[in-house]
Amino acid sequence: MLLNYVRVACRVLLRQRLYTALNVMGLALGIATAAMMGLYVWHETHFDGFHSQGGRIFRIVQAQYVPAQAPIRRIETPKPLGPALAQDLPAEVETMVRVVRHAIVLRDGGTPVEDTIYLADAPFFRLFDFPFLAGDPATALAQPGTIVLTESRARRYFGSSDVLGRTLELTSGVRLVVTGVVRDLPSNTIFSREFPATLWTNVATRFQDGWDAEFAAKDTLWRDEFLQTFVMLKPGVDGGALPARFPALLLAHREGRQDIAPGLVETLELQPLTAMHTDPMAGLGIAPGALAAFIGIACLVLGIAVVNFVNLSTARASLRAREVAIRKTLGGRRGQLVAQFLLESVLLALAAGLLGLVLAELVMPRFLALLAVRLDARFLGGTSLAAAVLLPTLLVGLLGGLYPAVVLSRPRPTDLLRGAQAAGGGRLRAALVMLQFTAAIVLVIATIVMGQQTRYASTQQLGFRAEGAVVLRGLARPAGRAGLASLHDALARIPGVAAVGAAANVPNDRSEWTNNYRLPEAPDGTRDLLFRTEPVDVDYLQALGVPVLAGRVFDPARPGDVTSHAAIRAGTAGTTIPVVLSVTAAARLGLGAPDRAVGRTVVYGDSLPLTVVGVVADVQFGTARQALEGTVYLAMRDELSVLLVRLAPTADAATLAAIDDTWRRLFPDLPLKREFLDEHVRQVYADEALQGQLLALFSGLAILIACLGLFGLAAFTAERRTKEIGIRKVLGATVADIVQLLVWQFSKPVLVANLIAWPLAWMLMGWWLGGYVYRINLNPLVFALASLAALLVAWVTVAGHAARVASAKPVTALRYE
Amino acid sequence: MLKLVDLTKVYRTEEVETTALNQVNIHIKQGEFVAIMGPSGCGKSSLLNIVGMLDNPSSGQYWFGDEDVAGYGERKLADIRKKNIGFIFQSFNLIDELTVFENVELALLYHDIPARERKERVKEALAKVNIAHRESHLPQQLSGGQQQRVAIARAVVSRPRMLLADEPTGNLDSANGEEVMNMLTELNGEGTTIVMVTHSMPHAQYARRIINLFDGQVVAENLRAA
Known part of the structure; x- marks a missing residue:
């Protein structure tokens, strides 16, 4: 039938x-x-579900709650947080792992290339189950000076995946000993997508590229938030009960003021491993x-x-x-x-x-x-x-x-x-x-x-000229910092180059440096305003093409325009530091029209007085999804890591080639990273x-x-x-x-x-x-x-x-x- | 009224060629009542389709009034047809989704007649065939005889000069058949030319003239005494 x-x-x-x-x-x-x-x-919804201890692993999220404001949550945490958690909560926290990435330079077939290495505490591979082809997950990252690679990185740098015990030499002269080779990571882990990792080393590894001292100094800095902290709780511990104990823990360890805003509560939260990809925090992962x-x-x-x-x-x-x-x-x-x-x-x-x-x-x-x-x-x-x-x-x-x-x-x-x-x-x-x-x-x-x-x-008013500008990156290393001024001058002499400026970030770089500002005459208890702070050099604002609305921008002819971290920390006796404000910053401070802001004093942090010398148009640093933030520009010697090269209308391929040659001549050991500003901006969309x-x-x-x-x-x-x-x-x-x-x-x-x-x-x-x-x-x-x-x-x-x-x-x- | 000269209709399929009408010559005058008879397959329906301008002849002439319409295209034929010819079918061919009134009105919709006049004429036609009381019913709710009366009303509502009836009594019992034939006779008396295909000898007797077809040819014509 x-x-x-x-x-x-x-x-x-x-x-x-x-x-x-x-x-x-x-x-x-x-x-x-x-x-x-x-x-x-x-x-997309099954990220990092395969780790055998996954149910006990959480990422620490820092959260700030201010009444009547959207909470600010971020995955970056200070370096001493992890050890403090392990020490203060011995009954709950079994182990913690901090992870931070660092750019290293090594030679691949003669030319210097940049790669990203992840510094992690030793138990990294005990928390995350990435299968080893060679080496022991329990001990691979136990010592500084070690390196674990993925199979494909091993093939790229050594031509083989059988490389246990061999050394990888960086241009700085540091040699890392291979203690493990892992299979290339699966696609459904944040270490493939958000934080693509192919190289790992112990958190105490030294690179001799100017980062070591700075990184070591951060051991005690609670205000410097830059690495991710993961914890594995002991079996049977209820992750839901822990957050109640965090505000006190933070207060006990952190120095400095807690009263940036009245009613502010700073705390930590535990983000389950499997939620990391679908939680839209920090614009990473996929939005629900x-x-x-x-x-x-x-x-x-x-x-x-x-x-x-x-x-x-x-x-x-x-x-x-x-x-x-x-x-x-x-x-x-x-x-x-x-x-x-x-x-x-x-x-x-x-x-x-x-x-x-x-x-x-x-x-x-x-x-x-x-x-x-x-x-x-x-x-x-x-x-x-x-x-x-x-x-x-x-x-x-x-x-x-x-x-x-x-x-x-x-x-x-x-x-x-x-x-x-x-x-x-x-x-x-x-x-x-x-x-x-x-x-x-x-x-x-x-x-x-x-x-x-x-x-x-993508075509709205950006606040600067995105076309006809080239961005050169990778100058944060000591060699780069040291040679920045000579590179600046050499580039400015190239025919076809109109202007050169240096900064810490160019628009769309996700710059994160924010500070509190207020007017000196503001009564006590008034809420400080949080503005983005952009370190630039004296030529940058002109090179970027930001319209000046009142006063002036920084002037190479006035040495007094330039300040430094040291000067800021020391405070200024008698003299004030000149700053340029964005029009939104000026307005939010209550300075009124741009002309009226010029010459006024603004207080940075607790007591550092700054003098407003000019007001410029707002620069759209992010996407049109974000409101314009107030921005304060400081002319600084340190922090500069990006060069912006404004091209003249006559610039052509030879101009670009000359820029590349100049870089290679001055920095034979630094990888050249050049891109067009408008392409960089377009990536946001x-x-x-x-x-x-x-x-x-x-x-x-x-x-x-x-x-x-x-x-x-x-x-x-x-x-x-x-x-x-x-x-x-x-x-x-x-x-x-x-x-x-x-x-x-x-x-x-x-x-x-x-x-x-x-x-x-x-x-x-x-x-x-x-x-x-x-x-x-x-x-x-x-x-x-x-x-x-x-x-x-x-x-x-x-x-x-x-x-x-x-x-x-x-x-x-x-x-x- | 109409004259067929050496009219031939050939159907071709992939393998066989069938001659449905072979050199047919017929002359029908204005006001005549003609019955066409013959066994199944003799070409009656083909003849009616061509006379009704639903189909084109393969060769020969078809004079309608003083026009030879044999070679006319679809559009021209449709135009002549809707002005001059009404149809009655054995299976009534009413549209199931439309009411009695709408079925009859349909014949006027394609004639550019204002709504009010349409309504009057439909009512008049329905009254003439004694079905006015059922005007809001659907065809399935009527008996066969009633359906055929609606079909007649639809055929005459546009006041055609000629009525073509294809076995109009074929699906009806004798009482209903009689009634339909009486209506046709009445219409003929009012001057409408009627051409009817039928199997029924008694019903053919209502006509003035009977044309016998066999194998696609006219074999006999009998004129009945008036």
Whole structure:
């Protein structure tokens, strides 16, 4: 019996080729999309779940709570925090590991290259289960001067992965002994994504590149937050009870004032290992909102495909009322008929699932490349994909078959023979088509709005000239600092170079130095203001091209403009340090218009007086999602690590080559890192641009699938209404009349879909735009445009069928009566 | 009214060529009531389709009034058809989704007639076939005889000069058949030309002239005494 069903089912599916093809194709597209999205989302939500002690491992997060303000949470912690935790909470903390990265320079085939090494406390590989190919995880990082490499780094630097005991020499002369080789890290760990690690060494390793003393000095600095601290709690310890003890612990250890703001509470929190990737803190990892959007879109596209499937299945089935009647007359029981329809539907769904899998496997690599995600081969393996696809596919098949199976098998056979149609199907189909187009229109509107906003955000007023400027990095090392002045002068002499300035950061560098500022006349207890502090040299602001609104910027001819950390620490007896404020900083201090700010005194920290010599325009340091912060520019000798080279309009390739040559001549041991400022700035919007591309892709898919369904329905309707169309033609209807009739039938659900989609999209996009401080207004024209596009696409899809049926001779239509 | 000269219709499928009508010559005058008879497959329906301009002949001439419409295209035929010809089918061919009223009105929708006049004429036509009380019913809710009466109302509501009836009584019992034939006779009495295909000899007797077809050719024409 089953065999008979399968045979009949195959025959039916083959005979109705158009429906079968449309059904399978639409569903396959939907399944492929959902499978890819599902896999991606699954990957993103299963970060660092594989560590055997993972349940006991937490990252320490520093949190500041000020009443009526958004809490500030950051993963950077001071160096003495980890040992203090281990010491003060011996009953709870089993072990702690601090991790910080450091740039090292070594020679790869003669040229100096920079690589990133992770300094970690010895138990790092006891906490994190990264399999060793050679060496002992328990002791590999026990001593300073050791190094653990990934397999591919070992191959790169040694040409082999069998390198235990060999040494890696840095340009500073330091030699590190290889004590372990680990397999390349899987893609679903933060040490692959957020903090890509390939080299590790003990936290006490010395590099002799100017960092050692500074790093050692931080052992006691509680105010210098720069490394990540992980703790492993003892088995059975309740992580939830610990945070209550942290404020006291911090107070006991930290020096300095706690009263930056009234009501401020500083504390620590424990972030579970598995939450690190999906917690959007510090802009790292993937935002839950983005994941939700991905899931939502995948569900939408799959939903549209499933609706297609159900729609086409029911439509197709209603043409078979006569077959059902005959089967019943011949003694077929209801259950058997239901089984037959379900089997057909499941077969169809499985075919679609298979095709979807093939599609997903084909497209997945491109999709991941677009997302710039490297997924382990084991995630791409056929079995997990297949498993993810099989069950939903079966469900879809059953769902698609259920309606026709139940409805068609119900009526008495005589009703069916007399031709009474199973009523209600038509209205359901129209409703489903409406739903599909609602989803598609919302996606189209979202695509357009996101595109507009991204373009707006990346072209808005930056506050400086991003074009025609080159950034040179890597000068933070002693050799770089020492040679900075001569490099500055040498570069300025190159024809085609207009200006050269030095700074600690250029815009979009995630600069984190903030300080408290206030006016000297402010009464005690007034809240200090927190401003970004940017160390620059005397030429930088001019080289960056920041408009001066009042007063002056720093002047190379005035040696008194320049200060240093030492001078700041010592305080100034009698003299004041000149500063330049951004217009927002001036306004927030209450200095009023830029002209009135010039000459005023501002207090830095506790008591250091600064004199405002000029006010400049705001510089957008981050994305348009962030409000402009107040910025204070200090001309300093130290901290400078980036050179900004402003090119003259006459600059060409030779100018760039001359810049590179100058660097290599002065710094034969330092890797050259040159980039264009505008490209650097554009990277901020790379994520947005990517989201836009993805959205465009998926709204295109959604519309395509919806149209596949509409196409099938139009074909079905045209077929079903053949007789009616024949009659209408006999009565004098022209081809145009008939086309109009059919097109209108399918325009109605699309029109209604617009009415639903508009408010939905309006709300959704309003919410999305709310995340931007600088944003476009929603334009009703966009909505009209999306609707018109949907309607046009629907018309084109339907009109072909309508015209074909309408232009057939009426006698052909009536003959089959 | 219409004149067929050497009219031939050939159907071709991939393998066989069937001659449905072979050199048919028929002349029908204005106001005539003609019955076409013959066994299954003799070409009756093909003839009616061509006369009704639902199909084109393969060769020969079809003079409708003083125009040879044999070579006319779909659009022109549709135009002549809707102004001049009404149809009645064996299987009624009412549209299931439309009410009785809407089915009849459909024939006027393609004639650019204002809504008010349409309504009057539909009511008039329904009253004429005694089905006015069922105007808001759907076709499935009516008996066969009632459905055929609706179909007749639909055929005449546009006031065609000629009515083509394809086995109009074929699906009806004898009482309903009689009634339909009486209506056709009445319409003919008012001046409408009627061409009817039928299997039923008694019903053919209502016509003034009977044309017998066999194998696509006219084999006999009998004129009944008035």
